[in-house]
Amino acid sequence: MADTQPPLPVDREPAGDPEAVLDRPAPPPARTAAYGPDPAQVYDVRLPVGEAKDVTVGIVHGGFWRAEYDRTHTACQAQAFADAGWAVAVVEYRRTGMPGGGWPGTGADVAAAVAAVRADPDLPDRLVLVGHSAGGHLVTWAASRPWGADLAGVVSLAGVVDLQAAFGLRLGDGAVEAFLDGSPAEQPDAYAAADPALHRPLIPVVLVHGVDDDVVPPAVSRFYREKVAALAGSGPVPPVTLHELVGCGHYGLIDPEHPAFAEALAAVSGIAS
16 A cells, blocks of 8 residues: 655755765764675664664665765764664665675675674564665665565665666666666666565555655655555555655755654654554
C-alpha cells in the first residue's frame, strides 16, 4: 500500500552553507568493526545515551556512491540518533572508483554489513536502516532482498530510489551511469537488479524528501512510490509512505540543527514502535 502524506511545513532553511553538516565535528564512535577484508568494509558503533531503545539504527551514507564521500559525513546525524537512545551502526562500503566498488560490489557490501550488524552481540537484534541520498537507494534496495525481510523497516532520506529516473535526470552529473557502468540500454541486467523501484519491498518503507531539494528532486521518491504501488498486482506490498517537507533541501534531513531532522527521528520511531 502506497501512501502520500500532505506536505509538512518546517521552519525556513537555516542561513549558511547547508553542506556544513558534512564536516561538522562530533564525538568519535565507541568502536569500529570489520565485516570484510577491505579497509572500506567496516561499520562504526555509537552507543545509546540515556535510556536505551531496543532497536539498532543502521545508517548508510550518501554521496552518489562515489569514493570521495564516506561515512565521516554522517557523524552528527549518527550521534543525534545515539543521543535519542538508539544504538547506531554507521555502514561504510566500497564505492565507485574503488576496487570492488560500484555494482554489484557495493550491494554485496551492504548485505554483508547488515548481516554483521545483526550478529553483533552488543547491538539490539531489531534493525532499522536509514539511508541518505545514494544511501536511500541502498536501503530501499535492501528492503526488497530476501536477506532484508527480517529488518524492522527502512527510511530513505532524499533517496535516489528510482535509478531509471535518476539516470534520465542526470543526477550527480552521471553518477548512476558511473555506478552501474553504463546506461540502461548498455547494462539492462544491472539496472534490473539494482533499481529498487522495480522490486516489491518486503518490509515497510518510509520516504522523507524535502520539497526544495535541488540535488535529488522529490519527484524521484514520488516515482518510486508510484512504481512500487503498481507492483501490488503481483502480491501484497508492505506500507510505503512518502513525507514531503516544505522548507527543506537535500541536507536538512541529516542535520540535527535543521528542524527537518525531527522528521527523520519520527520516521525511525514510527517503524520501531
